[in-house]
Amino acid sequence: MTRLIVVSNRVTPPADESAGSQGGLAVALGEALREYRGIWFGWSGERVAEFTGHLNMQRSAGVTTATVDLEEQDVDEYYNGYANKTLWPLFHYRIDLTEYDRTFDAGYARVNQRFADTLLPIIEPDDIIWVHDYHLFPLARELRQRGIKNRIGFFLHIPWPPRRLLTTLPRHEELVAGLFDYDLVGFQTREWLESFCDYAEREMDATLGDGTVTAMGRTVSIGAFPIGIDAESFHKASQSRNALDARQRMIDSIAGRQMIVGVDRLDYSKGLEERFLGYERFLADNPDRCQEVFLLQIAPPTRAEIGSYQEIRTKLDALSGRINGAYAETDWVPVRYVNRGYPRDVLAGIYRTARIGLVTPLRDGMNLVAKEYVAAQDAADPGVLILSRFAGAALQMPDALLVNPFSQEEIAEAIHQGLDMPRAERLRRWEPLMHGVMTDDVVKWRGDFVSALEAVDVRA
Numbered sequence: 095m096t097r098l099i100v101v102s103n104r105v106t107p108p109a110d111e112s113a114g115s116q117g118g119l120a121v122a123l124g125e126a127l128r129e130y131r132g133i134w135f136g137w138s139g140e141r142v143a144e145f146t147g148h149l150n151m152q153r154s155a156g157v158t159t160a161t162v163d164l165e166e167q168d169v170d171e172y173y174n175g176y177a178n179k180t181l182w183p184l185f186h187y188r189i190d191l192t193e194y195d196r197t198f199d200a201g202y203a204r205v206n207q208r209f210a211d212t213l214l215p216i217i218e219p220d221d222i223i224w225v226h227d228y229h230l231f232p233l234a235r236e237l238r239q240r241g242i243k244n245r246i247g248f249f250l251h252i253p254w255p256p257r258r259l260l261t262t263l264p265r266h267e268e269l270v271a272g273l274f275d276y277d278l279v280g281f282q283t284r285e286w287l288e289s290f291c292d293y294a295e296r297e298m299d300a301t302l303g304d305g306t307v308t309a310m311g312r313t314v315s316i317g318a319f320p321i322g323i324d325a326e327s328f329h330k331a332s333q334s335r336n337a338l339d340a341r342q343r344m345i346d347s348i349a350g351r352q353m354i355v356g357v358d359r360l361d362y363s364k365g366l367e368e369r370f371l372g373y374e375r376f377l378a379d380n381p382d383r384c385q386e387v388f389l390l391q392i393a394p395p396t397r398a399e400i401g402s403y404q405e406i407r408t409k410l411d412a413l414s415g416r417i418n419g420a421y422a423e424t425d426w427v428p429v430r431y432v433n434r435g436y437p438r439d440v441l442a443g444i445y446r447t448a449r450i451g452l453v454t455p456l457r458d459g460m461n462l463v464a465k466e467y468v469a470a471q472d473a474a475d476p477g478v479l480i481l482s483r484f485a486g487a488a489l490q491m492p493d494a495l496l497v498n499p500f501s502q503e504e505i506a507e508a509i510h511q512g513l514d515m516p517r518a519e520r521l522r523r524w525e526p527l528m529h530g531v532m533t534d535d536v537v538k539w540r541g542d543f544v545s546a547l548e549a550v551d552v553r554a
């Protein structure tokens with residue numbers, strides 16, 4: 095029987111789902127792995143003095159995980175370095191934040207080789223292998239060089255940048271050439287896929303076919319597979335005991351005001367600074383109304399070892415303090431800014447209480463928060479989603495209030511419109527959004543990807 099091997103940078107061992115703290119991706123992949131008797135392979139998150147290649151195999155909640163520990167230098171050069179100081183900003187169009195350093199390249203190559211060496215002994219001839227994200231572009235090449243002929247697919251969770259930006263990366267050709275050792279490469283949207291094709295045609299002299307790209311004598315299948323959430327269970331979670339408790343606590347503290355909610359990892363790509371400024375513009379433009387609302391921004395810190403993340407955190411601390419200093423009254427603060435994570439059911443209850451979900455990334459592969467906000471709404475009285483037109487999700491969610499996240503005026507106007515929106519219009523917009531979120535969920539996403547990988551013509 096075919097087994098599925100999922101490979102990602104970090105492995106999140108499937109926990110007790112009733113704990114409600116699992117990410118949608120972990121839930122979705124967990125289900126796929128159970129169905130296919132699969133294995134989830136990646137970094138444990140632990141650091142050791144010297145890399146041993148020891149594979150820690152564990153089975154929990156019906157899923158087998160296989161993890162390796164990495165050396166401090168690996169984490170610095172591969173994870174904090176090439177993945178998160180070079181590729182992440184570049185692929186989010188931030189060449190101003192992109193750091194190029196040869197030691198990062200070397201660390202990235204080394205960890206991909208180490209992953210391939212460690213994974214090799216557990217691959218069986220009929221396994222299909224699904225590699226995730228920008229940390230692992232060269233993994234298929236490393237596996238092929240070690241004789242692996244299995245079907246290997248790759249899914250990119252983040253945008254594909256325009257060609258003119260990507261060519262600022264030293265040795266970009268080598269990075270992209272590595273993708274041609276996969277059988278299938280998937281993107282979140284057609285926009286990122288087209289951007290990839292543009293690069294391949296212009297920089298690699300590639301030929302485009304029907305769902306394929308051929309370059310350097312190799313053909314790879316390509317497709318857009320927009321990721322969804324575990325919509326049904328998230329919707330249920332929004333009515334769970336914990337969600338209702340969270341909702342009641344919020345209502346008690348709101349004193350009849352309308353809540354606007356933002357939930358994001360603390361990352362410069364999420365447009366938090368611009369969002370705060372847009373909200374400040376709303377307060378300035380509507381002095382008579384501003385006390386009707388407040389903004390709850392939940393933003394747990396991530397990648398805290400990286401300078402650009404420390405900078406954005408400092409900026410947001412200052413900006414939230416400034417807005418509150420300028421506008422707060424003794425019984426009202428305009429911004430509640432919280433730097434921690436919450437269990438999924440609590441989050442669902444918070445989304446359900448908010449009149450507006452404010453999701454304004456400057457650039458995002460997809461954005462699952464927009465979909466979670468929609469799934470958590472009360473069908474009788476739904477809230478309004480304000481969504482950046484530069485999130486991949488915007489292509490699937492035209493009924494949201496789409497804004498340019500760089501424009502303070504557009505954010506301020508959309509907040510105004512959202513607060514005043516009559517229930518009939520809120521329903522008219524929410525119903526198709528909810529239909530889309532429920533239909534194009536994470537189960538469909540993984541089913542579509544795995545079927546497409548299984549359907550690829552066997553490699554020559």
Ligand code: ADQ
Nearest residue numbers: 251321357358359392394434435436458459460461462463
């Ligand atoms: P992310 O950049 O992490 O994902 P996103 O898609 O919004 O962005 O997913 C974030 C997840 O973290 C959501 O499920 C959200 O609920 C959760 N989360 C955020 N803040 C939280 C908090 N305070 N407490 C608990 N949970 C919190 C990357 C890409 C995206 C792409 C996804 C999936 O950058 O574009 O949509 O992968 O492919």
